[in-house]
Amino acid sequence: MALVTISSHTRINADLYELTFTAPMDLQTTRYEPGQFLHIRVTDSFDFLLRRPLSLCKVDLLHNRLTVVYRVQGAGTKRLSTKQVGDALDVLGPLGRGYQIHKEDHASLLIGGGVGVPPLVELARQLHELGQMVHAVVGFQSSQQAILLSDLAQYGSVTVLTDDGSIGKKGIVTDVLRTEFCNGFDRYYACGPTPMLKAVQQVLRTADLPGYLSLEERMGCGIGICVGCVHPIMRDGHVANMKTCKEGPVFAAEEVVFS
Amino acid sequence: MKSYEAIHQVDLTVPFLSLSLKNPVMPASGCFAFGREISAFYDLNRLGAIVVKATTLDERQGNASPRLAETPAGMLNSIGLQNPGVECVIREDLPYLAIYEQLPVIVNVAGTAIEDYVEVVKRLSQVQSIAALELNISCPNVKCGGIQFGTDPEMAAEMVRAIKAVANIPVIVKLSPNVTNIVEMALACETAGADALSLINTLIGMQIDVERKRPLLANGVGGLSGPAVKPVAVRMVYEVSSAVHIPIIGIGGVMTGVDVVEFLMAGASAVQVGTANFVDPYACVRIIEELGVWCDEHGVQSVTELIGAAKPKIGV
Numbered sequence: 270m271a272l273v274t275i276s277s278h279t280r281i282n283a284d285l286y287e288l289t290f291t292a293p294m295d296l297q298t299t300r301y302e303p304g305q306f307l308h309i310r311v312t313d314s315f316d317f318l319l320r321r322p323l324s325l326c327k328v329d330l331l332h333n334r335l336t337v338v339y340r341v342q343g344a345g346t347k348r349l350s351t352k353q354v355g356d357a358l359d360v361l362g363p364l365g366r367g368y369q370i371h372k373e374d375h376a377s378l379l380i381g382g383g384v385g386v387p388p389l390v391e392l393a394r395q396l397h398e399l400g401q402m403v404h405a406v407v408g409f410q411s412s413q414q415a416i417l418l419s420d421l422a423q424y425g426s427v428t429v430l431t432d433d434g435s436i437g438k439k440g441i442v443t444d445v446l447r448t449e450f451c452n453g454f455d456r457y458y459a460c461g462p463t464p465m466l467k468a469v470q471q472v473l474r475t476a477d478l479p480g481y482l483s484l485e486e487r488m489g490c491g492i493g494i495c496v497g498c499v500h501p502i503m504r505d506g507h508v509a510n511m512k513t514c515k516e517g518p519v520f521a522a523e524e525v526v527f528s
Numbered sequence: 529m530k531s532y533e534a535i536h537q538v539d540l541t542v543p544f545l546s547l548s549l550k551n552p553v554m555p556a557s558g559c560f561a562f563g564r565e566i567s568a569f570y571d572l573n574r575l576g577a578i579v580v581k582a583t584t585l586d587e588r589q590g591n592a593s594p595r596l597a598e599t600p601a602g603m604l605n606s607i608g609l610q611n612p613g614v615e616c617v618i619r620e621d622l623p624y625l626a627i628y629e630q631l632p633v634i635v636n637v638a639g640t641a642i643e644d645y646v647e648v649v650k651r652l653s654q655v656q657s658i659a660a661l662e663l664n665i666s667c668p669n670v671k672c673g674g675i676q677f678g679t680d681p682e683m684a685a686e687m688v689r690a691i692k693a694v695a696n697i698p699v700i701v702k703l704s705p706n707v708t709n710i711v712e713m714a715l716a717c718e719t720a721g722a723d724a725l726s727l728i729n730t731l732i733g734m735q736i737d738v739e740r741k742r743p744l745l746a747n748g749v750g751g752l753s754g755p756a757v758k759p760v761a762v763r764m765v766y767e768v769s770s771a772v773h774i775p776i777i778g779i780g781g782v783m784t785g786v787d788v789v790e791f792l793m794a795g796a797s798a799v800q801v802g803t804a805n806f807v808d809p810y811a812c813v814r815i816i817e818e819l820g821v822w823c824d825e826h827g828v829q830s831v832t833e834l835i836g837a838a839k840p841k842i843g844v
Contacts, residue, residue, distance in 0.1 A: 270569075270809060270810065310807070315601045315755045315783065316600060318598060318601060318602060318603060318754055318755070318803065318807055319806065319807065320807065361809070486594065487595070487596045488596070489596045489603065489806045490805065490806035490809075492566075493561060493565045494560055494561045494805060494806070495558075495559065495596070495605070495607070495806050496558075496561070496581075496590065496595075496610050497593075497595045497596035497605060498595075498596070499610070500593065510589045510590055515565070
């Protein structure tokens with residue numbers, strides 16, 4: 270846990286903000302994984318007590334800074350959006366288990382929906398650095414919610430879909446996940462709303478493509494002590510409620526049980 | 529990493545049951561798991577004691593998600609006593625805590641029927657490293673999860689007698705605030721043989737997801753905790769400590785060292801810290817440090833001077 274300084278905070282689309290701050294640790298010497306999250310207090314007063322888990326989106330090794338991207342969804346994130354450059358930010362993390370990178374892979378498929386897209390940016394950077402072919406398929410409600418497209422485009426090709434067709438193709442991410450398309454990849458990495466993850470898991474199980482899902486549950490402590498953020502996970506033939514903050518948020522796709 | 533190393537002059541030790549606690553601050557059950565996670569942040573020996581997560585006879589998976597909701601200056605939870613069961617706790621969690629030689633371990637016991645509680649207590653009685661038991665007769669989040677014992681004085685007394693008959697270590701009874709008369713509950717437990725009381729557990733609450741037109745928590749209701757409940761807890765500690773002769777642990781919204789002072793002045797001998805651990809992993813050691821600083825600034829030599837200090841003085 271550390272009080273760090275905000276170095277930039279900008280509105281990047283309708284209700285979406287990009288927040289950059291000094292990393293709470295030395296990025297050159299500390300291990301972190303794409304898909305991990307930062308647990309951030311929106312105020313130091315008691316009115317909004319709990320931290321907000323925000324996925325690690327971008328890493329600036331040169332300046333030792335981290336970037337998260339979030340949507341103003343309620344009064345707490347509204348409060349966060351009022352923070353200014355130079356303000357202190359109470360940050361815990363990076364926390365949790367992120368995406369496992371498979372160095373032997375040649376081509377990776379990244380699938381994101383809405384505010385599930387941010388962790389895919391650092392993941393794409395790392396996969397690209399390893400020389401892998403990266404293709405991101407990302408879906409949004411409309412152009413008003415589309416984010417990070419040029420960031421993803423630095424590391425590979427990007428297919429954009431929107432519910433209303435205002436940018437990219439009209440449709441949802443599973444529309445493009447046909448078996449012939451998926452055959453070109455070794456693995457997939459997904460992050461997005463639960464209905465999307467459930468549909469992606471189903472489609473890619475049929476296509477026989479292994480992958481990872483990053484789950485989102487309402488989180489409390491972020492370190493595994495409150496046991497609030499559980500999701501049913503099948504492991505060793507037995508389903509158990511596992512903590513998405515500690516054992517996740519990323520799980521192997523075949524382990525995740527959806528109701 | 530922050531250290532919050534002790535720099536104060538005051539003597540923070542408090543006698544509690546047969547123990548001498550090095551300070552009056554301990555994490556509350558269900559707010560610290562079994563200690564492993566927080567041990568990455570600081571040395572658990574610095575705590576006055578530790579109260580581990582509610583332990584039941586068999587493994588429990590708890591309630592469906594969502595289990596948490598933030599509320600003004602607080603939160604609702606409906607975990608539903610998820611825990612690995614007493615055998616796993618004895619095999620894996622208690623040996624881990626035994627390495628902390630200066631840390632009294634209090635095990636919170638929960639169940640459905642008296643027989644479950646008795647069986648868990650019998651098995652825990654075999655474990656040398658436990659300092660005391662805390663009887664959870666106040667969990668609001670499971671059907672028949674103990675709260676029926678916590679809202680009826682006769683049932684509470686029956687439970688306490690049954691546990692005292694098999695326990696070889698002190699028994700603390702954790703009381704629910706969801707009652708008409710908490711003093712009546714406290715007296716029933718004291719008469720039945722309780723060695724100490726801890727109060728309060730969470731207040732039953734609900735939040736509605738107005739977009740979806742339904743309760744936000746999958747379980748419907750949950751337990752309210754955090755600074756929002758502190759005045760209720762302080763009032764109950766004040767009333768109960770005025771009526772019983774056994775020691776009391778105050779619980780409810782402790783976020784700072786001054787909150788500890790408030791509970792002690794209301795009549796508690798120690799406090800438990802719950803929700804604050806979720807906000808700040810260092811909460812307990814920070815609070816201990818703040819308590820020391822407050823005492824120094826106020827000329828307090830021993831923290832025991834504060835216990836009941838807000839009560840009217842007899843004969844004055």
